[in-house]
Amino acid sequence: MRLRLFPQEPAGLNLLSQMARQLVLATGTLAEILGVPATEHNRLVETMHEHEAKSSELQFALLTHMRTSFVNPLPREDMFALSRYLNEAMEKLDAAAELVALYKLERLPKRAADQLEIISRQAELTVDAMRRLNDLDELEDYWIEILRLAKRAERTHRVWVADMLKDMKSAQYARNRDVANQLVDVTKDMRRVATQVGSIIVKES
Template sequence: MKLRLFPQENAGLELLSRMASQLLRGTGIMAEILGADPEDFDRLTEQLHQIDAETTDLHFALLTQMRTSFINPLPREDLYELSLILMSAMECLDASAETVSLYKLTGVSGRASEQLEVIGRQAELTASAMRRLASLEDLEEYWIEMLRLARRAERTRRIWVAELMREHKPMPYARHRDLADRLSGTATQLRRAATFVGGVLVRES
């Protein structure tokens, strides 16, 4: 592994970690939405919109930090790409909440909660991993566990969609399928973050 000879500016990594932690917060709100009455959907969705906005603010804070810092723990393009991936994951999660709110979805499958459990664990692991990018310590385990979780999320999505096709007519199917795809998209974006970290490990080793 390459030796790093200069002191590291880790503010960028802390911002990435905070972006991942925002996803964990958002997962909690999404879980509330799934268990809420329809009259509470809009209020809770607005809370997730706010978390999404805060995540975007963190992204712009990272851009400012990269421009003003002479030394960064990773190449600027790596920090930028990871930030974009995490912001995309939050956008998918926010869209999941809006899907429930707009369609007033009730009777959502328990598969949604299974997906949220995976997303929450992915976000937790990613928040921790972002802080360790300066030293690249113990990130192989992160990479492997994230891939395992992504496979679990994909299998849950396939089962969920098959169940929807059996149990719903075309219009309700389309609405519930939209939710399934949005949640799956969140898990997929977090897998992208892990895959990108894997690429950094390969390059720096």
């Protein structure tokens, strides 16, 4: 059976999808930062700040839409929670980029690229999932896949930390650990988005 909420009011879902799209773009920018000399970090960090500002702008637009729209595609508390988790994920990506620049980190271990790949995949899946929240068919697969990716990110983080402890001096370890923590926290925020979607599926089924 096809489950539909209020398909006549898709604007809020489009805004959520655009927020997820900013995460895809920001992940690409952070990948660029990790691949260039430290002298180029500040320019790309400014681009990251622009992604973060756009995410906040989209969240404010969503809040305005929810206040002024008579009919919303989801309960307001669900839409607010989804926008909050997406924006918090963006803030952590922005922080990771800024830390790379502040610490002048030119070479991060391959684990950093692995985490960015996971985040990018989570964000890409979420772009599509946010658009389809007024038609809940197959979104259970989205929820399960995001949780699988989040678990993979946790394992990658543990291995990354163990490798750093083994190979790095204390100051270098501390700087790299800060970045690693921000990245794994992004995957946790994406997991919160998926868990919220799971809650919506249960409530509306």
